[in-house]
Amino acid sequence: MTCFETATHAIHLMLSGLFDEYPDLTVILGHSGEGLPFTLPRVEHRLRHQRPETHGNHKKAPTEYLRNNFFLTTSGVFRTQALIDTLLEVGSDRILFSVDYPYETMEEISSWFAQCPISETDRYKIGTENAAKLFQFNQ
Structure with a gap:
């Protein structure tokens, strides 16, 4: 499945009303979401110009679901600008450090992540804390 197909499926989930019915449901998306x-x-812009009955049963904007029901990983996208944009869109509490092995090496991506111009607080959240909370490690 390509990233475009996965993104399309995620949008379908958002527009279906699934996250309104199950607000605690969490989905992890790779490749910076x-x-x-x-x-x-852009999707939200287009939805605003369509009749409401044409785009599903959702009660919130799709970006709200992305920020509340999804975790996004860094796998496959080790570009600083993309990480910063993702931080600005969803916040550091919703991003997980990840390596797209075997297509990337831990050494290469860890080195990139260590050099990213983000705060140490965000680096710790993305690199450790978010996964520990999500998967309930050490509890």
């Missing part, structure tokens, strides 16, 4: 932090504003 399959590009959704960059494309959802």
